[in-house]
Amino acid sequence: MPSKRLLSGMQPTGGAGLHIGNLEGALRQWVRLQDEYEMYCCIVDWHALTTMYDNTEAIAPKAREVAAEYIAGGLDPQKCAIFLQSHVKEHAELHLLLSMVTPLGWLERVPTFKEKRDMLDERGGGDESVSYGLLGYPVLQAADILAYRAHAVPVGKDQAAHLELSREIARRFNRLYGEVFPEPQAVINEMTAVVPGLDGRKMSKSLGNAIYLSDDADTVAKKVMSAFTTPTKIKKTDPGVPENCVVCQLRRLYDPENYSLAWEECRSGARGCVQSKRELIEILNAELEPIRRRRKELLDDLAQLEEILRQGAERARATAADTMTAVRQAMKLR
Ligand code: TYM
DSSP: OOSSEEEEEEOOOSSSSOBHHHIIIIIHHHHHHTTTSEEEEEEOHHHHHHHHTTOGGGHHHHHHHHHHHHHHTTOOTTTEEEEEGGGOTHHHHHHHHHHTTSOHHHHHTOHHHHHHHHHHHHTTOOGGGSOHHHHTHHHHHHHHHHTTTOSEEEOOGGGHHHHHHHHHHHHHHHHHHOSOOOOOEEEOOGGGSSOBOTTSSBOOGGGTOOOBTTOOHHHHHHHHHTOOOOTTOOSTTSOOOGGGOHHHHHHHHHOTTTHHHHHHHHHHTSSOHHHHHHHHHHHHHHHHHHHHHHHHHHHHOHHHHHHHHHHHHHHHHHHHHHHHHHHHHHTTOO
16 A cells, blocks of 8 residues: 555535646646545535535535546546545534634735635625635635545646645644644646646636536537637738647647647648637547446446445544544643
């Protein structure tokens, strides 16, 4: 059994499960690391409540979709514990204890808090839609990680600030009560740290700019045809700027061997955006088709999926319970 531990998680929110930003930014790294680490892959359904508190019935089915997508994307449930956060109550206990040692000012400064507060505001919720839980979001995330005394946390770049806060909370706890937690390291792949969405902003469930693992081939084709390219490349012969073009960026990601020729032709005006889009559609669909098929098979056998989640939670609980014994001891709680 590998001695170093890894934990990561994704939220079961948004319209349609995971998108290719989640896949390339995070999940691919988990898959790559599953032989090296003792792995805990969480579906953070309690975190989803921070924005879906008024639509809770959508969370459980979405969580099953995400579980299927973890496995379809290459995670092996024999090697890693795949589980729901809400099935392992130790996360809640640790969240509460950590909340006592987390200064309020640290949380108010987190950029994602301000973004989410504004988003909820735009939805028309007013002041009462911004909960105590939303402010505490990064404390719950720290609890997810520290419950496993994880060394590594593979994530996309948007999670860097949360990870930094988890490290600070771990340090503060260790200083107050003695060394219980290793400082968790973010593992970020520079090439896929920020996968762009169809409109050039970061691909995100809440921006309507994502390609989902659940999208069929026609949907992927339609979405790619609508993607932003170089705004000044109107005719085929106009020079493109691949560095600023979503289609070219995704081409590099999905075709690392051959992309440079396509980029050259785009720059020199030897090819137009429509050709680039058509080729990208082929490449993307070839890559996504086996994931789609496996995802569907898994969702067609929900009983098996529930069993995987049950076993995953059991393994996770054993490790988290050990940590909680150490935490209570360090805090002199008896
Ligand atoms: P979430 O659900 O927003 O995203 C899941 C993972 O996907 C990455 N990601 C991206 N990477 C590259 N490009 C993109 N466009 C892109 N969009 C998303 C995210 O960085 C993340 O790694 N707070 C977390 C969930 C969480 C968690 C944890 C993560 C809760 N507890 C403990 C790690 C450890 C979140 O909202 O991720």
